[in-house]
Amino acid sequence: xxxxxxxxxxxxxxxxxxxxxxxxxxxxxxxxxxxxxxxxxxxxxxxxxxxxxxxxxxxxxxxxxxxxxxxxxxxxxxxxxxxxxxxxxxxxxxxxxxxxxxxxxxxxxxxxxxxxxxxxxxxxxxxxxxxxxxxxxxxxxxxxxxxxxxxxxxxxxxxxxxxxxxxxxxxxxxxxxxxxxxxxxxxxxxxxxxxxxxxxxxxxxxxxxxxxxxxxxxxxxxxxxxxxxxxxxxxxxxxxxxxxxxxxxxxxxxxxxxxxxxxxxxxxxxxxxxxxxxxxxxxxxxxxxxxxxxxxxxxxxxxxxxxxxxxxxxxxxxxxxxxxxxxxxxxxxxxxxxxxxxxxxxxxxxxxxxxxxxxxxxxxxxxxxxxxxxxxxxxxxxxxxxxxxxxxxxxxxxxxxxxxxxxxxxxxxxxxxxxxxxxxxxxxxxxxxxxxxxxxxxxxxxxxxxxxxxxxxxxxxxxxxxxxxxxx
Amino acid sequence: xxxxxxxxxxxxxxxxxxxxxxxxxxxxxxxxxxxxxxxxxxxxxxxxxxxxxxxxxxxxxxxxxxxxxxxxxxxxxxxxxxxxxxxxxxxxxxxxxxxxxxxxxxxxxxxxxxxxxxxxxxxxxxxxxxxxxxxxxxxxxxxxxxxxxxxxxxxxxxxxxxxxxxxxxxxxxxxxxxxxxxxxxxxxxxxxxxxxxxxxxxxxxxxxxxxxxxxxxxxxxxxxxxxxxxxxxxxxxxxxxxxxxxxxxxxxxxxxxxxxxxxxxxxxxxxxxxxxxxxxxxxxxxxxxxxxxxxxxxxxxxxxxxxxxxxxxxxxxxxxxxxxxxxxxxxxxxxxxxxxxxxxxxxxxxxxxxxxxxxxxxxxxxxxxxxxxxxxxxxxxxxxxxxxxxxxxxxxxxxxxxxxxxxxxxxxxxxxxxxxxxxxxxxxxxxxxxxxxxxxxxxxxxxxxxxxxxxxxxxxxxxxxxxxxxxx
Numbered sequence: 001x002x003x004x005x006x007x008x009x010x011x012x013x014x015x016x017x018x019x020x021x022x023x024x025x026x027x028x029x030x031x032x033x034x035x036x037x038x039x040x041x042x043x044x045x046x047x048x049x050x051x052x053x054x055x056x057x058x059x060x061x062x063x064x065x066x067x068x069x070x071x072x073x074x075x076x077x078x079x080x081x082x083x084x085x086x087x088x089x090x091x092x093x094x095x096x097x098x099x100x101x102x103x104x105x106x107x108x109x110x111x112x113x114x115x116x117x118x119x120x121x122x123x124x125x126x127x128x129x130x131x132x133x134x135x136x137x138x139x140x141x142x143x144x145x146x147x148x149x150x151x152x153x154x155x156x157x158x159x160x161x162x163x164x165x166x167x168x169x170x171x172x173x174x175x176x177x178x179x180x181x182x183x184x185x186x187x188x189x190x191x192x193x194x195x196x197x198x199x200x201x202x203x204x205x206x207x208x209x210x211x212x213x214x215x216x217x218x219x220x221x222x223x224x225x226x227x228x229x230x231x232x233x234x235x236x237x238x239x240x241x242x243x244x245x246x247x248x249x250x251x252x253x254x255x256x257x258x259x260x261x262x263x264x265x266x267x268x269x270x271x272x273x274x275x276x277x278x279x280x281x282x283x284x285x286x287x288x289x290x291x292x293x294x295x296x297x298x299x300x301x302x303x304x305x306x307x308x309x310x311x312x313x314x315x316x317x318x319x320x321x322x323x324x325x326x327x328x329x330x331x332x333x334x335x336x337x338x339x340x341x342x343x344x345x346x347x348x349x350x351x352x353x354x355x356x357x358x359x360x361x362x363x364x365x366x367x368x369x370x371x372x373x374x375x376x377x378x379x380x381x382x383x384x385x386x387x388x389x390x391x392x393x394x395x396x397x398x399x400x401x402x403x404x405x406x407x408x409x410x411x412x413x414x415x416x417x418x419x420x421x422x423x424x425x426x427x428x429x430x431x432x433x434x435x436x437x438x439x440x441x442x443x444x445x446x447x448x449x450x451x452x453x454x455x456x457x458x459x460x461x462x463x464x465x466x467x468x469x470x471x472x
Numbered sequence: 473x474x475x476x477x478x479x480x481x482x483x484x485x486x487x488x489x490x491x492x493x494x495x496x497x498x499x500x501x502x503x504x505x506x507x508x509x510x511x512x513x514x515x516x517x518x519x520x521x522x523x524x525x526x527x528x529x530x531x532x533x534x535x536x537x538x539x540x541x542x543x544x545x546x547x548x549x550x551x552x553x554x555x556x557x558x559x560x561x562x563x564x565x566x567x568x569x570x571x572x573x574x575x576x577x578x579x580x581x582x583x584x585x586x587x588x589x590x591x592x593x594x595x596x597x598x599x600x601x602x603x604x605x606x607x608x609x610x611x612x613x614x615x616x617x618x619x620x621x622x623x624x625x626x627x628x629x630x631x632x633x634x635x636x637x638x639x640x641x642x643x644x645x646x647x648x649x650x651x652x653x654x655x656x657x658x659x660x661x662x663x664x665x666x667x668x669x670x671x672x673x674x675x676x677x678x679x680x681x682x683x684x685x686x687x688x689x690x691x692x693x694x695x696x697x698x699x700x701x702x703x704x705x706x707x708x709x710x711x712x713x714x715x716x717x718x719x720x721x722x723x724x725x726x727x728x729x730x731x732x733x734x735x736x737x738x739x740x741x742x743x744x745x746x747x748x749x750x751x752x753x754x755x756x757x758x759x760x761x762x763x764x765x766x767x768x769x770x771x772x773x774x775x776x777x778x779x780x781x782x783x784x785x786x787x788x789x790x791x792x793x794x795x796x797x798x799x800x801x802x803x804x805x806x807x808x809x810x811x812x813x814x815x816x817x818x819x820x821x822x823x824x825x826x827x828x829x830x831x832x833x834x835x836x837x838x839x840x841x842x843x844x845x846x847x848x849x850x851x852x853x854x855x856x857x858x859x860x861x862x863x864x865x866x867x868x869x870x871x872x873x874x875x876x877x878x879x880x881x882x883x884x885x886x887x888x889x890x891x892x893x894x895x896x897x898x899x900x901x902x903x904x905x906x907x908x909x910x911x912x913x914x915x916x917x918x919x920x921x922x923x924x925x926x927x928x929x930x931x932x933x934x935x936x937x938x939x940x941x942x943x944x
Contacts, residue, residue, distance in 0.1 A: 293765075318890060320891070320894060321890075326888065415798050415802050416794050416798065418790060418797045419791070419792070422792060
């Protein structure tokens with residue numbers, strides 16, 4: 001029995017001569033009551049074809065293939081779908097996110113660009129680290145990564161071939177995809193969304209500069225294989241504006257192809273280097289932003305009208321490079337600042353020096369920094385908030401704070417280190433006040449309840465927050 | 473004998489009946505060779521008038537008065553001026569400042585808005601603190617200040633009167649001015665420039681909302697009295713945009729009056745709250761900026777074409793107010809960031825809580841914070857730099873650095889905490905490299921000389937800088 005939002009797969013024998021990747025067209029229609037959903041199938045090597053499907057409704061589904069290969073055409077089947085025992089896939093929900101069943105999803109993200117392109121032993125450690133950590137999302141590349149500290153050759157690639165022999169862009173390597181999919185499934189088991197980076201400029205293999213027809217075939221193949229994974233997000237590129245030979249129209253085109261091919265409308269965005277893409281465009285579901293001035297999330301909200309995820313704001317580390325050497329404190333300050341101005345904390349990664357040159361940011365492996373524990377704490381605070389009703393309040397004087405009607409408020413003081421703060425509470429109601437140390441990870445409730453003007457003592461340290469909750 | 477750029481004063485008996493402040497016009501022309509300089513005189517009470525003059529050239533000067541009062545008209549005299557034993561007044565010099573003799577002036581500023589309006593005992597401590605400190609400039613108000621933590625009534629005012637009885641705007645109080653001038657002289661002895669704030673919005677006496685004719689008389693009187701103090705700068709207002717009943721045209725008008733009245737062209741600017749004045753206007757000599765994003769000084773340089781002084785970027789303190797509770801480290805990071813992007817560090821002040829509510833920022837007194845020692849260190853680094861040839865280099869990737877040809881360079885790493893940095897030095901020349909800890913205040917010269925690509929070890933801490941000097 002297939003679970004709702006689980007993955008159905010029909011495996012079909014078919015032609016293996018010529019180039020099945022380009023010669024053979026295969027699709028299937030999945031039918032449930034009045035609904036017909038068309039998905040593309042794909043060639044998986046050795047004369048095997050597959051059609052995958054993620055049913056969004058319980059009950060009976062039937063399917064029927066169409067193909068230009070006679071033996072693949074008109075194949076049919078029926079399967080039963082059981083109601084989900086989980087929340088379903090994540091979708092954008094105004095300025096935030098929610099699972100399909102309406103439960104709020106809090107994007108607490110990390111980045112390990114090339115973790116799937118590392119040896120099994122490193123991948124296993126990555127999964128172990130993720131299973132112990134606070135993250136609900138990871139940014140990761142489909143193509144391998146060529147960049148400082150990351151020059152090892154992966155075992156397999158999207159295309160068959162190698163750097164020495166060249167790559168056959170007319171075919172794909174099913175072994176690579178099987179490996180990649182196994183890792184997607186391990187993330188799914190951990191409840192972690194896979195923010196898949198489809199293109200990027202860190203390249204010595206020519207993958208950032210493919211012809212348009214190859215790019216299109218690649219995108220169709222990737223979506224045909226991955227879209228039925230409930231936890232997949234599509235990021236058209238990392239630092240799209242650093243791909244020197246591509247224009248903004250190329251990225252529009254990637255969005256169009258992915259949107260056409262993905263029947264489930266997984267989340268779609270594109271991540272900037274210096275120039276933020278126009279996330280107001282209709283095919284973008286949320287903004288994936290690289291910026292260090294994360295207090296501007298409320299502006300971007302207004303500009304784009306969509307959820308803002310800060311996916312990079314420099315990493316906890318001590319490398320020479322300016323993007324990779326801030327403290328955990330500063331990373332957390334930027335993430336809290338993002339949250340308090342209406343964004344989401346997707347920006348963790350780690351570049352703390354070790355002699356193996358195995359940095360989480362690129363290869364995965366182990367985390368040794370100070371920020372993950374504080375990210376877990378931030379996640380807890382967010383999960384305790386009435387996320388579906390949370391608004392950004394922009395007072396005449398910055399900073400912003402978050403509020404839900406007259407019954408919840410969250411202030412964050414960042415680099416301020418006041419000995420006290422006055423807050424104005426609605427008269428005629430009683431409130432609990434929590435003093436939160438976001439670095440020491442403590443929540444201290446001020447004794448009693450409060451109303452009207454309240455003066456709250458603070459410890460005169462940085463990184464404090466204050467939470468107000470209406471008493472029942 | 474009067475010293476060059478010293479202060480000559482002729483005191484003249486004249487009419488004391490009626491209202492000499494409004495009835496009597498007095499001016500004098502000071503003549504040296506072919507030069508004729510006209511200055512306005514002023515009534516000093518008790519039938520005494522004065523004409524003050526700051527001669528800019530050694531040698532013989534003669535003077536002659538004009539007045540609508542017969543006994544003050546046609547008075548003459550002669551005096552001899554000796555060459556200056558000091559550098560003279562400060563003027564803008566492209567993006568920096570220089571004394572009249574060409575020696576560079578480094579604006580290292582602090583703010584104690586209402587220190588002159590405090591009792592003698594507090595003023596004496598202020599002067600003692602300044603004499604021990606690193607500051608070369610202080611921002612201070614002419615009118616008293618009404619603001620949180622600063623509600624004590626001063627002993628005297630610009631105008632005769634009191635809050636209870638009201639003020640006579642048609643007269644001035646010579647006792648107040650004598651007191652103020654004595655403090656200007658004490659600053660002068662310490663080599664400290666007095667950045668005089670002529671208007672401001674922190675007011676319970678109505679001084680932020682005077683009629684235009686009173687404002688004009690006030691400005692003419694102030695300039696007549698103070699312009700001959702070599703160390704005076706004119707700041708039209710503090711947080712000009714918070715003076716709700718004044719328009720930008722009012723501030724243009726203040727500039728015009730001050731420029732007309734001041735024969736020495738002392739430095740002129742105006743300090744913003746949220747909205748920066750258009751410092752590109754021709755009557756502005758330098759930009760007096762309040763901003764926390766001090767890495768933008770290079771933009772403002774380009775925009776205004778003048779020196780940029782960061783005069784406020786939040787204070788070292790622990791008050792409830794967001795402008796008054798950052799750490800000394802953060803204040804210094806903002807000041808270093810200003811310097812490295814082409815601005816000047818005028819932004820010190822202190823709001824560390826004490827039960828007396830005597831905060832340096834407002835009342836002066838004592839300094840107890842961590843930043844003054846680091847400001848002294850920054851001043852030393854600046855004074856060791858080839859200031860007259862220093863350019864801001866804006867690389868493709870921030871941050872900026874400072875450079876003077878191929879023989880000097882200054883990098884600042886701020887919140888970065890790299891374990892090393894690579895720098896590219898011109899081949900064929902040898903360089904000394906200094907690793908600077910701007911917080912611990914150490915300069916450590918890397919052994920040997922360096923050329924070409926050099927990799928420099930750093931301690932993996934924040935607030936580091938690197939200085940490169942060409943070996944002789």
